[in-house]
Amino acid sequence: MxxxxxxxxxxxxxxxxxxxxxxxxxxxxxxxxxxxxxxxxxxxxxxxxxxxxxxxxxxxxxxxxxxxxxxxxxxxxxxxxxxxxxxxxxxxxxxxxxxxxxxxxxxxxxxxxxxxxxxxxxxxxxxxxxxxxxxxxxxxxxxxxxxxxxxxxxxxxxxxxxxxxxxCGLQTGAGAVINSLDVRPGSSLAVFGTGAVGCAALMAAAAVGATTIIAVDIVDSRLATAMELGATHVINSRTTDVGAEIARISQDRGVDYALDTTGIPAVLRQAADILGIGGTVALIGAPAPGTEVSFEVGASLIKGWHFRTIVEGDSVPQVFIPQLIRLWQQGKFxxxxxxxxxxxxxxxxxxxxxxxxxxxxxxxxx
Structure with missing residues (x-):
């Protein structure tokens, strides 16, 4: 046809x-x-x-x-x-x-x-x-x-x-929070990049009860939207020292989870650096094949931190998409x-x- x-x-x-x-x-x-x-x-x-x-x-x-x-x-x-x-x-x-x-x-x-x-x-x-x-x-x-x-x-x-x-995009961001990281009520999360994937992660974090939800971006209008979607704090990384601000917000404890949606090596490194003890940093951006990133592994050894990559929010679409629809119907997504x-x-x-x-x-x- x-x-x-x-x-x-x-x-x-x-x-x-x-x-x-x-x-x-x-x-x-x-x-x-x-x-x-x-x-x-x-x-x-x-x-x-x-x-x-x-x-x-x-x-x-x-x-x-x-x-x-x-x-x-x-x-x-x-x-x-x-x-x-x-x-x-x-x-x-x-x-x-x-x-x-x-x-x-x-x-x-x-x-x-x-x-x-x-x-x-x-x-x-x-x-x-x-x-x-x-x-x-x-x-x-x-x-x-x-x-x-x-x-x-x-x-x-x-x-x-x-x-x-x-x-794809919304499933990936929400699934990273709910399926991959298993973000718990009362926990802290920093999301780097507030495009569709990052915004879905913010909404999911709010839906599951995270209490410190930090959005990091360079576009003020997107950060304003992030606040509407459940972010408790926003940081413009062009005008603010992200590490210092997250240290202030977390009272020097760092965050439980950090999610990089940009795929930019310098951003991923920054996301890892602001983790607290036992924290997890995850990459759901899409850097070009062959891209490498360096992490500090000396002083951070005693953190016991984790790094992982995530595709499609670790979801089974036939199971997870209906779950997201129900969250949307309840006004939570x-x-x-x-x-x-x-x-x-x-x-x-x-x-x-x-x-x-x-x-x-x-x-x-x-």
Whole structure:
């Protein structure tokens, strides 16, 4: 069938709207008519080839829409169902069977490879393949043949224009706090970077009862939003000594948890340095492959601190996304404070608004 899609044809080039052909549905796939999709920083770094998905490609990985058809092996959804699309995984490797699909042994291939596992692409342009199945979906298109593992059924009466970002960015930030770090009531957390991922972490920390929630950024408007979302303190790192201010806030104890959403080595080092005894620093930003960071391990040895990396919030999307929806329904996860909608034709404006910090979470409407 003929569909419309936003195509990246070369490294760093703008998205180009055009017509493509969508191939036949496979037995383990779900055809989805997209209603909305979030714009994520990962889309931008793949467009710029920091992470190498073959080009030309249709990106997008925070889709939400309506099921139009299902393959013969699909049992979880049926035509007419509303769905949110998330990351893909194989479902049969050791990590998937342990309930850790973000660490699937074929995670990179199924999410960044540009094809199905058999090497075929769902999209073509006058017979020439165009990379598809980005995160199992490629949601910058009016219709997709999504991998069954990406599909999360939601209530039909929910606002799909809000729920798409749960598929990656918001799931990642919230999952880091709730699943990965297991942040406890009464604990302290510093979040470095208050984009969509960082804001989701702040909301989750407030929801689980953390009592000292520190947001660190260089954009004052985002720090103001952070206060609305549950931050108890904000720090502009351009104008304030972050280490000294966190020492003051914590009465020299440091924080229990520090979360770096930026992927900048100097920021990650700073996040580690402000930990308290037994604290944990976690990286959920996406630095380029090969990036290194140094940590002080002499004086900090007696802290017994921990470092870990986190993908997709350590979540099982079919379990965790409904949990986040329930938090939203209770007013504890106010997604609407982060989002701004853009027409599909304005997709490049949405990316510019995200890059400038003007918009925390752009959402494309079809």
């Amino acid at each position: 003929d569909i419309k899609a936003a195509i990246v044809r070369g490294q760093g080039q703008p998205f180009e709207l055009g017509s493509l052909q969508l191939d036949a549905l496979r037995p383990d796939e779900v055809r989805v008519r997209l209603v909305a999709t979030g714009v994520c920083h990962t889309d931008a770094i793949v467009r710029d080839q920091v992470y190498p998905t073959p080009l030309p490609a249709v990106l997008g990985h925070e889709g939400a829409g309506i099921v139009e058809a299902v393959g013969s092996e699909v049992t979880a959804v049926e035509p007419g169902d509303a769905v949110v699309l998330s990351a893909n995984s194989c479902g049969v490797c050791e990590q998937c069977l342990k309930g850790r699909p973000p660490y699937c042994t074929d995670f990179f291939g199924r999410n960044f490879g540009g094809t199905r596992p058999d090497g075929s692409s769902a999209f073509s342009d006058a017979g020439t393949p165009v990379s598809s199945h980005f995160f199992g979906q490629s949601s910058f298109a009016t219709h997709v043949n999504a991998a069954q593992r990406t599909v999360v059924k939601v209530d039909r009466d929910l606002p799909l224009e809000l729920l798409g970002p749960l598929g 106010p997604i609407e404070k982060l989002t701004k909608t853009f027409a599909f034709s304005d997709i490049n404006d949405a990316f510019a608004a995200s890059a400038s910090g003007e918009t925390i979470k752009p959402v494309i409407l079809f």
